[in-house]
Amino acid sequence: MNSEDQYRSRLRSAVHSAQAPPELHSSVKRRLHEERRRVPFVRAGFALAASILLAVGLNRAWQTDYLRLTPGARESYIAEVSAQLTPVMRVGFVDHLHCTIFGQNFPKNFDLRAMLSELGPSNSQLYPILKNHLPPGYAVIEGHKCEASGRTYLHLVAKKGNSFVSLLFTRKGSGEAFERDLHAAASEAGFPIYTQDAQRFNITGFSPSDFLVFLVSDRPQHTNTSVLSAMLPELVKASATIEL
């Protein structure tokens, strides 16, 4: 045996004289076993938590209309939420739900000229009125005439993220009046302003001459009221020439 071999052999023999304690084998196996049992539990815990969150989210989405995907489900939702409102408030709210929330058939690229053409020369004045009084971040994305529940509306829509604001004009029906069921929440330029909440929505309205005017959004009541108050004098003036 040469010197290098002798050195290695002697060193190896000394190091190998130490043995792992017998209990180390069982300790390692036990810890591995615990780890292998623990991991599925942790995964199951995560899965359970995720399932609960998903269920809560789906329930919330269902309750707040986002999952009402079929026409039947939507009508059911509209009827359910509208029942919380007075008859006159339903007039504005129903078109907001039909057209803005469930319809959402808005052009991808906003075309101002096309929108003003759709509204007609007499009604185009509503665009700057709404645009100039919107809360920060909102932009007008649509303006048109539409029909819901047998009524015709002038409808302008503004959007910020997933939040929508509708400004609606419609002719007052026979016997329809805010004051029949509601007390005024505010007044502006001699016109009482009425407001009601339904789920996450607020409907605020007033009545110039033979029109019903609504501002519907998912903004808080005081915001909706102050925006409509600010627009009111100009809306009253515009109502004199509105064609509907």
Place this chain on the structure above:
Amino acid sequence: MFPVYATDPWSSPWGQVSKLGLIPFRKADRADEFDTVALPFMDDLFRMALRMTRDRGRAEDAVQETYLQAWKSFDRFEAGTNIRAWLYKVLFNCVHHQRRKWLRFPGVSDSEMVLEQVQASPLPAADHLTDAEILAALDDIPEDYRAVVLLVDVEEFPYKEAAEILHVPIGTVMSRLSRGRKALRERLEETARSYGVVK
């Protein structure tokens, strides 16, 4: 010499079956697989941990932690590489990590990358020294040198694998080995001299 084990699930017998869709690949199979290929090296790992930590309790902790970490990363074990070398790499990581918790061992400087004579010299009066005296001398040399001496001279890893296990360049392994052997010889000579075995 040591088993080269492939971790690619498709290359294992169960994996081949699973790939054909006959039997779903199960975690239990992986556990059996791991136990079969990794646990036989427990004694080797313990001896290395003992020499590196110089404490049986810490060595046992290091071995347990090594197997836990190895199991957790078994899916990432590179196919076609030596599982023994891989386990040592995990062990050194654990020892390094635990050492930071215990106390600060001063590391040696590798700034001078002098490749001295790497060949082993004979141990002075090796036949007259006990295992305990050789181990005491080994434990007394700087930890970084000791690691290389153990990996190369005791566990017979090639320089390249020792370098990979320790995450250092191969030149550093050679340098540390040379210095480690020299330091070990000096300490053993002192011991032998105290017995009057050598002058």
